[in-house]
Amino acid sequence: MSPQPYTYQSEIYTHGLHDQKPPITFDPTEWESLARSRLSANSFGYVHGSAGTRETDDKNRAAFRRWSIIPSRLNPADFPSLSTRLFGTEYASPIAIAPVGVQTIFHPEGENAVARAAHALRIPYILSTATATSIEDVASANGTGPRWYQLYWPGNEHNDITASLLRRAKMAGYTALVVTLDTYILGWRPSDMDNGYNPFLRADRIGVEAGFSDPVFREYFARTHGGKQVEEDVSGAAAEWTRMIFPGRSHGWEDLRFLREQWNGPIVLKGIQSVRDARLAVRYGMQGIVVSNHGGRQQDGGVGSLTVLPEIVDEVGEEIEVLFDSGVRCGADVVKALALGAKMVLVGRPYVYGLAIAGEEGVRHVLRSLMGEVQLTLHLAGLPSVKREDLNRECLREEAVVA
Secondary structure, eight states: OOOOOTHHHHHHHHHHHTOOSSSSOOHHHHHHHHHHHHHHHHHHHHOOSSSSSSSHHHHHHHHHTTTTEEOOOSSOSSHHHHHHOEEEHHHHHHHEEEEOOOGGGGGGGHHHHHHHHHHTTOOOOOOOOOOSSSSHHHHHHTTOOOOOOOEOOOOOGGGGHHHHHHHHHTTTTOOEEEEOOSSOOOOOOOHHHHHTOOOSSSSSSTTTTHHHOOOOHHHHHHHTTTOOOOOOOOHHHHHHHHHHHHHHSOOOOOHHHHHHHOOOOEEEEEOSSSSSHHHHHHTTTTTTEOOOOOGSSSSSTTTHHHHHHHHHHHHHTTSSSEOSSSSSSHHHHHHHHTTOOOOOOEEHEEEEEEEEHHHHHHHHEEEEEEEHHHHHHHHHHTOOOOSTTTOOOOOOEEOOOOO
């Protein structure tokens, strides 16, 4: 039986008895600066960067500070269970790995390192279409761990390529499909533009490996480029794949029918920010939504994701699974999002910072820290589990933000 998440703290204090201090800080506000010290300007600018003036990113963080946890005393329960049931499957915790592309720009082992860490902790790993590692290789690294596939959705004229990606993901053991709706074109990101850096257009396989390893895309590229293989024109193939997965135009709601025909597991729409779109997701037969603004990376001047989470849960929370991301930095953030109705919380930047700091061990450290803090936060609040009957809005108080 795996140790309880909170025991990570006990391990550290035991090592401390022998004057052994942890190699990586437990202060989540320091992970970003540590990662910055290890990354190039291009790589750090890519993960840290947000759209425009970072207003949306700032609102994501401010939204968490508006909610405070109210503890309940004299509840002599055991340490709370983090077990979470989603789409008919039991997961070890309510935390999942958010899909982040181009992970080898942060550490040479990239997606494989994160997939191994997720497997070790039984945390769902969500692979981005913008991966630097093939769908199959990541699945091998993830072993028997739970994994989902995130789709950057090519236009309808390339339905055969979409079908090929989904077929490969199914064969490689990815069980849920996460469709990102807000990134049919990259947002206005000053940090990337200041560096003149778009990782998808470089003469390498970073961010485009899902395409370069796809037989249908390879055949298409050869047919439309005079018989050339992608290896003979890496820059041209990278540009072609990038245009395909970021086509510049959004799909329509009716196009979801094609995905339902191609995928026999749960389909989750990522990027929902309004009650209207949440209701449409239900109408079009989706199994889940992620209330998300892409961590503030896509649109400046947007609403904080946590701000809209309660109204979306109130509207559709009994009809569809509601997940959450954007702005999560610590265990208390996870608890607040769950109390406001999310069934699972996706973590993005923190684990990428861990990857940059120390590869797989850095990712494990960040994830174990978050899980341990979630469990202790619940325990100290007198909450026996993350189930809705225990953890809900009655556990929170909305307060004015203190500057």
